[in-house]
Amino acid sequence: MNTSLQQITPNLTENKVFWRTDTKALVGAVILGVVSMLLQQISVRLDAVIWPPLIILGGIAWATFTGLITLIFRQPAGIIMGETQAIIAVATGLSPVAIFFIPANLLSSLAYSLVAHKLSMEKWSHHFFAQLVTNIVGNICVAFGLYYILKLPLEVTIISSAITAVAGIIGAAILTKVLVDSLRRAGMVQ
Amino acid sequence: MAFFEGYRHRGTWVDRLDPRTKLAWLGFIAILCLTGSDWKLLSFLPLVIIAVGLAAGMPLRNFCHPVLMLVVIGIQLLIVQLLFSREGMIIYELGPLAIYSGAFPLAAKGFLRISSIVLAAMQFLQLTPPGDLTLLLVKARVPYRFAMLVGLTMRFLPLMERELASIMESQSTRGLPMKGAVQKLKSLLPVALPFIFRSFRRANETALAMELRGFGRSQERTFLYDLRLSGVEAISITLMIAAVCWEVWQKVQL
Numbered sequence: 355m356n357t358s359l360q361q362i363t364p365n366l367t368e369n370k371v372f373w374r375t376d377t378k379a380l381v382g383a384v385i386l387g388v389v390s391m392l393l394q395q396i397s398v399r400l401d402a403v404i405w406p407p408l409i410i411l412g413g414i415a416w417a418t419f420t421g422l423i424t425l426i427f428r429q430p431a432g433i434i435m436g437e438t439q440a441i442i443a444v445a446t447g448l449s450p451v452a453i454f455f456i457p458a459n460l461l462s463s464l465a466y467s468l469v470a471h472k473l474s475m476e477k478w479s480h481h482f483f484a485q486l487v488t489n490i491v492g493n494i495c496v497a498f499g500l501y502y503i504l505k506l507p508l509e510v511t512i513i514s515s516a517i518t519a520v521a522g523i524i525g526a527a528i529l530t531k532v533l534v535d536s537l538r539r540a541g542m543v544q
Numbered sequence: 545m546a547f548f549e550g551y552r553h554r555g556t557w558v559d560r561l562d563p564r565t566k567l568a569w570l571g572f573i574a575i576l577c578l579t580g581s582d583w584k585l586l587s588f589l590p591l592v593i594i595a596v597g598l599a600a601g602m603p604l605r606n607f608c609h610p611v612l613m614l615v616v617i618g619i620q621l622l623i624v625q626l627l628f629s630r631e632g633m634i635i636y637e638l639g640p641l642a643i644y645s646g647a648f649p650l651a652a653k654g655f656l657r658i659s660s661i662v663l664a665a666m667q668f669l670q671l672t673p674p675g676d677l678t679l680l681l682v683k684a685r686v687p688y689r690f691a692m693l694v695g696l697t698m699r700f701l702p703l704m705e706r707e708l709a710s711i712m713e714s715q716s717t718r719g720l721p722m723k724g725a726v727q728k729l730k731s732l733l734p735v736a737l738p739f740i741f742r743s744f745r746r747a748n749e750t751a752l753a754m755e756l757r758g759f760g761r762s763q764e765r766t767f768l769y770d771l772r773l774s775g776v777e778a779i780s781i782t783l784m785i786a787a788v789c790w791e792v793w794q795k796v797q798l
Contacts, residue, residue: 375689377689377755377759377760378747378748378751378752380689380690380693380751381696381747381751381754382744382747382751383693384693384697384700385700385704385743385746385747385750386740386743386744386747387697388697388700388701389704389708389739389740389743392704392708392739393708393732393736393739396728396732397732399616400728400732402620404729411729411732422740430690438693441665442697442701444661444665445662445665445666445668445669446610447613447614447617447658447662450617450621450658453661503658504624504654506624506628507630510628533737533740536741537741537744540741542744542745542748543744
């Protein structure tokens with residue numbers, strides 16, 4: 355890869371910093387936030403058709419993007435992506451609990467960042483662990499929404515959140531690793 | 545049909561309003577919805593929002609897509625409440641499934657609350673220019689590098705939506721079936737992957753183009769115009785804050 359291309363592509367392994375405010379990271383966060391929102395529009399609607407109380411596909415899509423953007427563009431890109439997605443979700447009526455995506459996306463992105471900062475993120479186990487933390491934090495916030503807005507019984511809230519979290523951990527860990535590897539191969543990240 | 549309509553200059557009174565007034569209106573509606581439980585108030589709020597939108601020059605068709613989405617959410621809420629609500633008395637029983645009378649008012653109240661929040665948020669984004677949102681954040685002492693991201697989001701939203709539609713069309717032309725829910729589920733990955741890759745490429749290109757134009761070179765940034773809050777707007781914001789405080793106080797007293 356030539357020098358100019360190396361300069362415009364984000365580096366995952368070297369310069370493992372927590373905070374990046376360069377133009378690439380900020381613009382990437384915004385564009386991928388919009389992309390994540392659009393793909394969630396499809397996946398959450400499919401979830402509603404399959405089984406309304408669960409957000410399996412939407413949960414996987416959300417966790418995958420949270421992991422992918424935080425891993426590639428670091429912070430505050432992860433937070434920007436999450437909040438972009440959450441605010442558009444509220445304005446477009448994506449989900450009854452969309453307003454709870456605002457704290458969920460903020461906290462889960464920070465949680466993923468902390469894990470990704472400590473681990474090399476080269477192994478499958480690192481991705482699973484990072485997604486475990488992300489999904490637990492995010493689904494706790496959404497569980498508050500299920501309990502307070504949908505007025506679901508506590509046991510239903512816990513079971514629904516647990517199923518969404520398990521699907522998110524497995525699906526998103528696999529997808530994040532596969533996507534990062536393919537982006538590396540395509541030369542879009544190093 | 546686009547799922548999200550961006551800002552368009554309409555030349556009405558609302559274009560002259562300060563974004564802080566519009567933000568206060570959004571906050572006012574959201575807090576009233578979340579704290580209020582009176583049927584009359586909850587039913588009245590969505591109608592007020594639609595009336596304000598029409599008075600501000602928004603065409604009625606702008607509400608069609610959100611209303612359609614809200615109907616889907618309403619059905620979702622009703623199913624969830626019918627399955628899980630245990631309030632009131634049993635009105636129907638079939639094996640392990642029991643439907644309680646409390647499910648309907650719970651679903652209806654949830655639907656009205658969500659409708660008001662969604663319509664007010666949609667109205668705010670449709671009636672506020674992206675440039676004003678950036679100025680609003682700059683006024684709140686957010687660094688320009690971050691403040692400009694709001695405007696960028698609003699500009700990229702329709703663009704990326706068109707890109708997604710073009711990828712779906714391309715995959716469909718290549719023979720990928722996308723008719724029912726199962727086919728759409730199967731086509732999710734073949735559509736999502738090229739979309740993500742294209743977006744990464746676009747992000748790299750946009751960032752490079754911005755840097756070549758000198759973005760972020762100077763710490764200080766000048767603007768063509770400044771935000772000004774008129775006396776009437778200041779009074780309106782004060783009244784909205786007072787009403788919200790009164791509502792919260794009433795709630796705390798109970």
